[in-house]
Amino acid sequence: MTPFDFPNAPLLSARGLVKCYGATAVLQGVDFEVAPGEIHALLGGNGAGKSTLIRILSGHADRDGGELVYGRRSGQTTARAAPCNVAVVHQELALLPQLSVMENIVLPLRRKGGRLFDRRQAAAVARAALSQLDESLARHALGRPVNELSLHQGQLVELARALASGADILFLDEPTTNLSASETERLFAVLRRLVREHGVSIVFVSHRMKEIRQLADVCTILRDGRTVANREALDDLSDAAIVERMGQLRAVAVASRTERPVQTGTPLVLEHGDLRLSVTPGSILGLAGSPAGPAALIAMLIGASRGGDWRQRLPGWPARFTSPAQAVRLGAGFVSGDRAAKGILATLPIIDNVMASRRVVQRQLWAGRHERRDCPELLRTLQVKAGALHDLPATLSGGNQQKLLLARWLALPTRLLVLEEPTRGVDIGTKRDIYRLIRELAERGTMIIWWSSENAELVELCDRVLAFDTGGRCVGLLEHEDLNEDRLTALTGVAA
Ligand SMILES: Nc1ncnc2c1ncn2[C@@H]1O[C@H](COP(=O)(O)OP(=O)(O)OP(=O)(O)O)[C@@H](O)[C@H]1O
Ligand SMILES: [Mg+2]
Structure with a gap:
């Protein structure tokens, strides 16, 4: 039966999709259907196959089996369907940074149509698409190179490109992982408007339950390359039911914030003007608020900047590191x-990625024999879903790449570990695993400094949180009963 037998034909319908990489079947019979004008959440743990499915549906990868029908074009069943009515905003943005906003929007159109726009036409097409999303960007930024834009603005440019291509279905693969709470709100408003006013359908991937419920009507859940919930109404599924279907039951036991025992040992003292702050071994200090403030402190702590107003004091450490390599050798991860x-070494295999910091510390230029034993053990600790140690990181799903970055520091006697959003893009179960791991590292005496845009996460995990306002100034240090989401929001001016 084809979708044309339905009175309300789906825009896209996939049955039993199969995709193999070498001997591994990554999709093992996926069913997926998109109806006109809906917001559809595509859910599943890290490595479940979401991005792979999107690549196939959008014509960026071939499938090895299964049926694929695009509703408005009859019986499209060739192995590689490059449908003109599907557009993707990828997990990692796919823009050409040196080209202008306008060029980034019209470039794929030029290729597809086989005809060249003149500059005036190109500007008109780009402006029309972008002004549906952000008037002021359309008016002022068309000629600016994309690398001058914020991430959120870059994303709007990708969306504009998708719109300009006349897409009926927009796939957004984890569009919010790098956005602040207010940027996420704005993006969602734009998406809702696109559905309402232009009748497009949106399929989006997210690991955050709160935003899934905010935005989507229905969901499809993948687990190990199979569909385990097919276009089910989100209202009919509890959070626990979703997590259970994804095979992540361990996430349900939510840990509460526990007061850790009093820590001892020589503290790291951080100084900024009149502010003086001690971080004791074994404690977790959170950084909250808009990025400018935390970024300046972090740059000092990792030896990335020699300027700035922050200073540190710890026996054996200089007031400022002279380079990132010095920071790593003296135990600052x-x-x-x-x-x-800045994280993944894309051209080096997984084993080099995991062992990178240890090699810097031990001034070792090539792989040691012990690494073949240690690396798999580290990957197991973090439950990284990986093929062979000599595969490239690009063969890992987004969340599993994130785990590689953490694995780097587990095999070292790190005195201080600085974390920027370490749970970005990881699934609900893995998030819990990472929290546990960081607590364990702290219990072994590592000082943790953790920057997160999720206030809830800071409140749950940190002993104290240093809050910065939108101008990048320190505005308070919260601890004990003062440390809660309301106080953080009030101090930082940022809700998260
Ligand atoms: N080019 C490739 N070569 C080999 N294996 C691959 C390749 N691309 C993806 N895989 C594997 O396919 C599986 C599914 O990956 P995919 O990126 O689709 O997961 P995902 O559901 O998007 O996960 P995440 O939530 O972490 O982004 C993973 O186990 C991954 O290692
Ligand atoms: Mg993915």
């Missing part, structure tokens, strides 16, 4: 929030 640009 760092997990960057910018996974793609």
Whole structure:
């Protein structure tokens, strides 16, 4: 039966999709259907196959089996369907940074139509698409190179490109992982308007239950490459039921914040003007608020900047590190929030990625024999879903790449670990695993400094939280009963 037998034909209908990488079947019979004008959440744990499915449905990858029908074009069943009515905003943005906003929007159109716009036409097309999303950006930014934009604005450019292509279905693969709470709100408002006014359908991927419920009507859940819930109404599914279907029951036992025993040992003292703050071994200090403030402190702690107003004091450490390598050798570890640009070594295999910090510390230039034993053990601790140690990180799902960055520091006697959004893009179960791991690291005496845009996460995990306002100034240090989401929101001016 084809979808044309239905009075209300789905826009897209996939049955029994199969995708293999080498001997591994990543999709093992996925069913997926999108109806006109709906907001559809595509859910599943890290490595469940969400991005792979999107790549196939959007014509960016071939499938190895199954049926695929695009509703408005009859019986499209070739192995590679490059449908013109589907557009994707990818998990990592796919923009050409040196080109202008306008060029980024019209470039794919030029190729597809085989005809060239003149500059005036191109500007008109780009402006029309972008002004549906953000008037002021459309008016002022068309000629600016994309690398001058914020991440949120870059995302709007990708969305505009999708709109300009005349897409009926927009796929957004984890669009909110790098956005602040207010940017997420704005994006959602834009998406709702697109559905209401333009009748497009939206399929989006997220690991955050709160925003899934805020935005979506229905969901499809994947687990290990199979559909375990097919277009079910979100209102009919409890959080626990969703988590259970995803196979992540361990996430349901939510830990409450516990007061840790009094910590001892020589503290790291941080100084900024009149502010003086001690971080004791074994304690977790959170950083909250808009990025400018935390970023300046973090740059000092990891040896990335020699300027700035922050200073540190700890026996054996200089007041400022002279380089990131010095910071690493003296025991200051760092997990960057910018996974793609500053974290993953994309051209090196998984084993080199995991062992990178240890090699810096031990001044070792090539792989030691022990690494073949230690690396798999580290990956197991974090339950990383990986193929062979010599595969490239690009063969891992987004969340599993995030875990590689953490694994780097587990095998080292790190005195201080600085974390920027370490749970970005990881699934609900893994988030719990990472929390547990960080608590354990702290219990072993590591000082943790944790920057997060999720206030709830800071309140749950940290002993104290340093709050910064939107101008980047320190505005308070919260602890004990003062440490709650309301106080954090009030101090930082940022709800999260
Ligand atoms: N090019 C590739 N070569 C080999 N394996 C791959 C490749 N791309 C993806 N995989 C594997 O396919 C599985 C599914 O990956 P996919 O990226 O679709 O997961 P996902 O559901 O999007 O996860 P996440 O939530 O972490 O983004 C993973 O186990 C991954 O390792
Ligand atoms: Mg993915």
